[in-house]
Amino acid sequence: MRKAIDDGFREFTQAYGESLEAFFDPLLTFLVWSEKVLLNSPWPLVIIAIAGLAYLGSRSWKLVVGVIVAFCVIGYLGMWEDTMSTLSIITVCTIVAIAIGIPLGILMARSDKVQAVVTPILDIMQTMPSFVYLIPVVMLLGIGKVPGLIAVIIYALPPIVRLTNLGIRHVDPDVVEAANAYGCTSWQKLKNVQIPLALPSIFAGVNQTIMMALSMVVIASMIGVKGLGQPVLKAITNQYFSMGLLNGLAIVAIAIIFDRVSQQYGLRIQKHREGGHGV
């Protein structure tokens, strides 16, 4: 039976491989474009842009200083290009995961049937060892950026879907009832009540998605994704301890920055909860 499946899939690959590749072309264009923007811009400009975004997200000068120092050190140690590659793949992954994950989470929250179907799929996506689903992806699309990107997205997508679903399901039923009583359409209810009230949870999902995408960087580098993962891989095979450590630390630095900024932002949008009189 195994042979039958393998043969069948091989045929499928030969028949549809190219059209699938064409389907994912826009993704590749987007990724290449964002990488080029980050790499071709002069480095001070990139640091200023990132520091600015960090400030907008967190409103914390401490964090901004941390960002500037971290990126200067990364540049000084010669990891600038790899870091930019990693940043761009994380950005693209996160955008794609949000674009797929939030609507999917909303669908799940609105229908128990959809939830019953999607939940086990998410379980598989999260627990299946990444190498297993890398095989068909590589067979279909070869080695390169796009299969890496898909692998990262598969791994990073579940938390945002789950937390969007959970957030919307946990919106205070009294408030939802009030929205119904005032004659909201389902879109108005979603836009004015459910999404705003689920936002903290959705944000936790975005945060988790970014973290999981970062943790996939090394595995993705095995199928040809450029970035901080490749030197780590090289360090493992050649036993360059310091090289592995430094690149690993760069990944950690990016992770901490993303995490703090998105958490601070999440807290800030919940400001209305202050005041002591629970609603």
Added chain:
Amino acid sequence: MSDKDVKIRIEGLSKIFGANPKSVIPQVQQGISKEDLLKKHKHVLGLDNINMDLHDHSIEVIMGLSGSGKSTLIRHINRLIDPTIGNIIIDGENVCDMNDKQLRDFRQAKTAMVFQKFALLPHRTVIDNVRFGLEMQGKDGAFIKEKAHYWLERVGLKGFEKHYPAQLSGGMQQRVGLARALACDADILMMDEAFSALDPLIRSDMQDILLELQVELKKTIVFITHDLDEALKIGDRIAILNNGRLVQQGPAQDILMNPADDYVERFVADVNRTRVLLAKSIMSAQVPSEINHTDTVVVGQDDTVQEVLHQMLTEDALQVVVADEDGQHVGSIDTDTLAEAVSHQVEEEKTTT
């Protein structure tokens, strides 16, 4: 109550909760008891064949203890809950026949609701909460702005526009809820235990605000409460639910004087009647031929017993003559009757006159 037109007519309304409510309709129609329905068929009878009219321009109180079905009943009026059988007819239209779109339009145009737990939108400021219903109606910006500010001021919250609900006390939050409902300018105002979560002083304030507004607005207010004093204070008429059945409906006087059954009797036993009973309810129709002005006091027929007592005591009178609005003498109250009214033991024969 100025107008006896029926605004909301509820016909043969039953609500059965369970896996397959339709399957047990025959048993329910044959009058199976609530306990048997639960034991044998695993279904809960929420409302049992409710028939009632709710009048236009009046405050209709629906009262009952928890589990009596009063919150379920009010949610049928705007079909937040669908009935198992029965009809709800509002202004000649059957709410139960409406499709989703018609129902939304109906809810926007005709009903507004105030909730026990306020149900404000925590992420919106006070003023944006008041705007909510109007925004759903799709009104234009300038109109919404004007209405929202007007109603916020009417409920006494001018200056709190930019606060978030969580920054306000419970009483203030419910004022926002009231302003949100009134801003919609709907005919029917539904209040589901709207003041029950507030402390007694604030609750009394809110009742006064509601009564004050009603004098000018003349809406149809359906008010749910478990508190008899509240019902007597604000209700033009009171309907009492017990175990999903409508036990009695009528003006406060009727409920107090002629309780329909033991349940209502026990319910009203602890009420301070003197503050509710009116002179006309306890007077006898005999007008004394001669009035001795030194020991007689003339009271209005709509004075409460408490007011009658107060006048008797201050004027040191022994006899009470009751007059109507035009000053015509229509009856009298003797001291025995008054004593009985005060001691909670008014007998029926003396009151039916």
